[in-house]
Amino acid sequence: MKEQFPIYDICAISEFKRDDILISRFAPYLQSHKNLALPHKHTFYHMVLFTEGGGTHAVDFTNFPVRPYQIYFMVPRQAHSWSFEGHVDGYIINFSVPFFQSFLLKPDYLDDFQFFDGTTDHAVINIPEGLQQQVKHLFEAIIHESETNERLGLDMVKALMLQIFILISRISVNSSPKGNVNYNQTLLRGFQKLIEQNFANLKLPKDYAELLYITPNHLNAICKDMLGASAGEVIRNRVILETKRLLINLDLSITQIAYNLNFADNSYFTKFFKKYTGQTPEEFRKNTLNNTHHDDVSYK
Structure with a gap:
């Protein structure tokens, strides 16, 4: 029998409580999913910040070298694969298409960010040294919120994620003006x-x-x-x-x-x-x- 090409949703690849979002440090996430053997697609948005490690990862059949303080973004339906060398760590956040739609008055807000346009060239960004600790601090705050049960915790996660998106967009957008x-x-x-x-x-x-x-x-x-x-x-x-x-x-x-x-x-x-x-x-x-x-x- 032919093997089914995998297309995963969030709850199918995790034991996390919520269907709309998965938040994890990268090393344990990678350890839990060694069984995935072929390129596959997601039904959700996918964001990874590497803090340690090497090797390559591919987005829609374009290969990129893995570097510390490299962040990459994927939209639903993109094909994706990894080939790592040595110990790899960082942070991973997967979130569903409607995750922000009930939070913001503008449901297509994510479309304003170039790295979410589905274009491979825009998906992978190396974070400048001056911003690395600030971005890492935001991911740590998201991990903390996901591990505690504070009031409005999910809204805090969304607010922290939006800060990451805005900071990264300032790196990747060139400053050509108007009109x-x-x-x-x-x-x-x-x-x-x-x-x-x-x-x-x-x-x-x-x-x-x-x-x-x-x-x-x-x-x-x-x-x-x-x-x-x-x-x-x-x-x-x-x-x-x-x-x-x-x-x-x-x-x-x-x-x-x-x-x-x-x-x-x-x-x-x-x-x-x-x-x-x-x-x-x-x-x-x-x-x-x-x-x-x-x-x-x-x-x-």
């Missing part, structure tokens, strides 16, 4: 959200430009200016990423994946994937799974 740049950033974020909702059905820039009430040329210019890629490339890269995520689900055949992504036939799907990755879908699946077992990687 047209901010307007273009809003359009770009709208484009990225629309891609998330429609990439399987809408694959042409003109379709998204129409939804944004701008011309395809304007959309293309924004993407090239802010991302260094055309609008068509941004759409195509999202389709390829989803293909890779689906390919590590061993219960899905190549034909099913092509159908799910609205490709006309298997042959065109295979040519499309090989053109932009250098591998057929079958080769990518085989190489990814072989590398996993060969390297004896522990995945979370």
